[in-house]
Amino acid sequence: MSYIENIYVCLAAPLLIAAICMRGKGMRMMMFLLGGMTMCLLSSYISTFIAAAVGVDLLSASLEIAPVTEEIMKFLPVLFYLLVFEPGKPEIADGVLMTAVGFATFENACYLTNNGADHIIHLLVRGFGTGAMHVVCGFLIAAGLIILWDRIWLRAAGTVGLLSFSMTYHGVYNILVSQSGTPAMTGYIIPVLTVIITIIFGRDLYPKEI
């Protein structure tokens, strides 16, 4: 059994010190990284609680409950930042991505402690796959907030829609990587490909009007 709060303390302490010592953008980025890790810890508790409450096993929880919980929790630090600080568009995008990176980093650290660090190739694929998946999910929401909607009510409705989009994307990823062999490898590769395609073509999709 691993105590994820202990891992959290080990990882979060240096980040917190760095955040206190830094100023401006650096501090903001550290706080989002820390926020992402904290949300990963909390979503793990919430998923486990819901799974126990409704009486499902761990596999079903990771396939059916975790995608919903994790995506909602991952969005909360950014939502807080949006509502309290009313930042500009670049700050929103950075915040969303750093939260996703923090979330993925903590998830990978917990995976390592549970499964060992023996297989470098598998960890390499998993590290990039999980990292890319969380970044893609974060990017989907950031794109909606920044690019797609100009009116506030459209932004709210669209963000809910994109949050559901990212939950489903996350759910499909979890189903694929819960298998072994080709389905798992496909699951790991899809987010990496999505990131590459988004980097290449993303800017060209920036909408003008109708």
Next chain:
Amino acid sequence: MIEAICNAIQLILTGACTVISLLFAFRSKARVWLLLALFSGVFFLGDLYWYLFLVFYQKTPQYSYVSDLSWDAAYLFLFLLLIQVRNVRIMPYRMMRQRKKMWAIPAFTACMCIFFMQWGDYINNIATAVLMTGLLLYSFDGIIAQNNGNGNDGRFRMLYIATLVFCFSEYIMWLFSCFWMGDTLANPYFWFDILLSGTFILFPVALRKGVQA
């Protein structure tokens, strides 16, 4: 077997609709194409999640939050698309105040919502009913406005019709799934499932026609 074939057809058509919409969005940089891509893309992902669950675990998800959320999100994006293509932005309650017969739509969706609550969970049924009400209201109002000569000059008539076919196919499928079981082609559920899948080819055609005109 038939269910697997229908799922595969729907996956192919929703995937094709997403790719086509993304290509048009890429070329024209128009928001409507991005919205159509999001609508079909999120519907595709919901289907894919359901299909993969069936393939790998030989059962449907016990708690279908992920798929339900994705399908609701798809209705939401289609609704945003309809709002985007309307020249005059009017709220649903104003539509119903202007045309009394429009009250039949929320009455219908509310009745269906209460009926489906016998099987599904309350929150998802309410969310689906609200979104379906929006879709039906905007589609009917769009067609009526165009018949009266005060809405987009008939450009998006086909898009409104496609939306109506989509919504009614969904409702008929849900109704049949309550009463009719069986994995054979004799089950009318599958006929409307294929009709629903077919609308995903109609949507890009309808939108292209509307945007070009």
